[in-house]
Amino acid sequence: MTEAPRLDRQVCFALYSASRAATAVYRPVLDELGLTYPQYLVMLVLWESEPRGVKELGGELGLDSGTLSPLLKRLEALGLVERRRSVEDERRVAIHLTAAGRSLSGPARAIPQRLADAAGLSLDELEQLRTTLGKLTAALHGSL
Amino acid sequence: MTEAPRLDRQVCFALYSASRAATAVYRPVLDELGLTYPQYLVMLVLWESEPRGVKELGGELGLDSGTLSPLLKRLEALGLVERRRSVEDERRVAIHLTAAGRSLSGPARAIPQRLADAAGLSLDELEQLRTTLGKLTAALHGSL
């Protein structure tokens, strides 16, 4: 008779653990900025280009409005973004950075290095890991 | 002036995305068993050996009692586990499998294959990924 699947053999658990460990490394740094990790991700997207619609943000991050709407409300309460109902299409809400939101990108620059330092992997290994994870995520999405 | 960090360069985001994609693949299968992914993880540990204390489960999974206590209450409500206050040490609660909980390990055997099928990676690549993630998680925990 087959064995029950073992926890330590599961790629899925390895992903789940690594992901939580990585955000745990970011947490104290992000605390200083007053951001959670998902909020930081939204800010990353906006720092690249703004304004963005909620749907658009969701496309980049793989999140839906059920997650983003309250998150964006909190970012607005923090004074980092502004939500403006689009004039051309009143279904859309454009997310703009405020001056405070824009200026937060400075202190945020140092954050990724934190993970690299804590990772105990070479830059090559990190690069390869990122590539493999990208392929994996794409394949998993394709299988749904 | 340095660029703001880019989303698509971040290992942390790659981990976060891959982890969510992997549990999304498991979700429909686990739905049939009536389990969430974290509940499935707890069952995996118990199928290896039981009874286990809450602290012990937390050690295996990296979760604290704040997460596990309500989760275990839900597993108990499903009739899969029983929580018994230890007689020798009344601080401890031993988590036992019920007959129903034990018999669920049969249907659960097929689950990991699902991810392997959906992953689009060879068994070798999956093995190497798991190893790298293990090293990464250990290093990240060590850095805290």
Next chain:
DNA sequence: CACAATTAAGTTGTGCACAACTTACCGCAG
């Protein structure tokens, strides 16, 4: 033009994560 199908955003409800705190119990030093 009318109106059904589609789409954007938001809401509601459940279940994690995790911090901070509480409660109850153990074990040990005096």
Next chain:
DNA sequence: CTGCGGTAAGTTGTGCACAACTTAATTGTG
């Protein structure tokens, strides 16, 4: 024997994820 430090489990509060649903605006088709 008496506390007292430490420990196991549980509780409370916040913030994601995600499913299912609602609302309001737009688009496509006859």
